Amino acid sequence: MSNINFSNLNLHPKVLQSIDAMGFEEPSQIQAESIPVILEGHDVIGQAQTGTGKTLAFGAPMLSKINNDRKNISALILTPTRELAIQVNDELSKIAKFRKVRLMPIYGGQPIDRQIRSLKSGVDVVVGTPGRILDHISRKTIDLSKIQFLIIDEADEMLDMGFIDDIEDIIKKVNSDRQTLLFSATMPDQINKLASKYMSKDVKIIKIEKNTLTVEKIKQYYYEIKHKDRFESLCRILDVDEPSSAIIFCKTKRGVDELVESMQARGYSVEGMHGDMSQNQRLGTLRKFKNGSLDFLVATDVAARGIDxxxxxxxINYDLPQDTEYYVHRIGRTGRANxxxxxxxxxxxxxxxxxKQIEKYTKSKIKRKEIxxxxxIFEAKYKHISEKIRTTLSENNFKNFIPIATELDEEYNLVDVAAALMKMLFENEISFDYKENSLNTNVDQEIRLFLSIGRLDNITPRKLIKFIHETSSIEAHEIGDIDILNKFTFINVSESVASVILKKTNGKKFQGRRVSVEVAKSKKKK
Incomplete structure (x- = not known):
């Protein structure tokens, strides 16, 4: 982690304004090391794990330098999948919020005529998948002859999906007087060869070492939620678990302020910490949290640094971090002292x-829990209230209230009186005015599919993913666990993905043999 601010990196003022609006306090390591070198005009190879903030690492300097006149495409960013193209384009849109830059994602599955019309109207930055970019090149509907930046994102994923030849074909169509940036989690030989062939001799290599993570004492779970239900979901979790001391992480300073305000309005003992607060404010809040005066601390990653x-x-990750390395530091705040x-x-x-990127980075399984x-909540509160009552009865210090109970006994059944008092306690402990018993997220369930090919058919995970992609347009990251046996294979996918594969891949041929796909009749993978 660095102590450099974005304002120290010589970015375009409008780009800095966007980063500030996004609420990021300081750059991640890959951002701090890459941005100055890119702004100096060097070709760059950035090696860092997926989810470490690479889009901003190349996007901020690129958007600071390009000529955004829309007469020519200024930057081409290649991504291995449609989903990543959309994700990168969305992130760049936030970084370019205050610059008059037109961005366009180009990928298969969209009507190409609509893409052609948009390209003709003028685009500054194209984010695309290799296949569809080549399609436009062959149609002469895209001109890459004057680009300033060629950026290859997730290069090792490109290799795994067999796109290296396509990338070379694209590189041959772009002007040689360009700045080339290549980002990858790993650097296999084929990527190194590509870099040595098409990047400048003085290319700068930036490698971010991966931190190790020990999580034996930390149980990791996730709740899949709707965005509009984020705060209610948090309240439900807190009402059931009743943590005695918790740190809740938000991605931005604004997020911290808004969450603290909402929680305080509902009676939680909580304060926030972020970079806009003075050192004295942060120390005061931390002191109260340490001595138990506060139950909850809401913080950004930077403000929480050094909390012990x-x-x-x-x-609780109210927001997932912008950098997977932050996840490591966040969850390390619990499970201490054995x-x-x-x-x-x-x-x-x-x-x-x-x-999924976090799971891959941490080499750990994050289990799903239902909201x-x-x-x-009623069951959890009932147990808590019952324990309180039993403790009070055992302490035998309620004698002053016996006359009131005796008076009520003359008018009401004491069981009804006790139930009414418990209801009052229950309502006092509930933090949210819940309307529905369940927050239905309508999330796909995982389906296990059977495919009638196996090791004896010379199938490998890479070949299988390519086969499924070619037959159904399903992307690699949409496929979960793969179990290849001698004569058949099992894969885990979401319900919606399963329906596409069953419809489009079933009956297609792999190396001349027709493949049968069906829902596995055996037990699902646990």
Missing amino acids: VENVTHV KEGIAYSLVTPREYILL PTIDD
């Missing part, structure tokens, strides 16, 4: 890709 509190039972800890993440369907229902 032994009794934190929960870490105690067990719990880490929860709230994830929308659009953020599911990032969750608590009102019935779950």
Whole structure:
């Protein structure tokens, strides 16, 4: 982690304004090391794990330097999948918010006529998949002869999906007087050869070493939520778990302020910490959190740096971090002093890709939990209230209230009186005015598919992914666990992906043999 601010990196003022509006406090390591070198005009090879903020690492300097006149395409960014093209384009749109830059994602599955019309109207930055970019090149509907930047994102994924030849064909069509940026999680030989062949001799190599993570004492879970239900989902989780001490992480300073305000309005003992607060404010808040005056601390990653509190039972990622390395630091705030800890993440369907990147980065499985229902909350509160009553009875210090109970006994059944008092306690402990018993997220369930090819058919995970992609346009990241046996194969996919594969891949031929695809009749993978 660096202590450099974005304002120290000589970015375009409008780009800095966008980054500030996004709420990021300081650059990640790949951003801090890459941005100055790119701004100096060097070709760059950036090696860092997926999810470490690479889009901003190349996007901010690129958007600071390009000639945004729309007469010519200024930058081409190649991504291996349609989903990543959309994700990168969305991120660049945020960085370019205050610059008059027109961005356009180009990928298969969209009507090409619509893409051609948009290209003719003028585009500054194109984010695309190799196949569709080549299609436009062959149609002469895209001109790459005057680009300033060629950026290859997730180069090793390109290799795994067999796109290297396509990339070379594209590179041959762009002008030689360009700045080339290549970002990859790993650097296999084929990527090194590509770099040595098409990048300048003084190319700068920036390698970010991966941190190790020990999570034996930390139980990791995620809740899949709708964006509009994010705050209610958090309240339901807190009402059921009743953590004695928890740190809740937000991605931005504004997010911290808004969450603290919402939680305080509902009676939570909570304060926030972020970079806009003075050192005295942060120290005061931390002191209260350490001595137990606060139950909850809401913080950004930068503000939480250096927090060492032994009794934190929960870490909750209200927002997933912009950098997977931050996830490591976040959840490490619990499970200290050889105690067990719990880490929860709230994830929308659009953020599911990032969750998988975090799992890959940390080499750990993050298990899914269902958002608590009102019935779950009632059961948890009932146990808590019952324990309180039993403790009070055992302490035998309620004698002053016996006359009141005796008076009520003359008018009401004491069981009804006790139930009414418990209802009052329950309502006092509930933090949110829940309307529905369950928050239905309508999330796809995982399906296990059977395919009638196996090792004896010379199938490998890479070949299988390519076969499925070619027959059904399903992308690599949409396919979960793959189990290849001698005569057949099992894959885990979401319900919606399964329906596409069953419809389009079933009956297609792999190396001359027709492949049968069906829902597995055997038990699902646990």
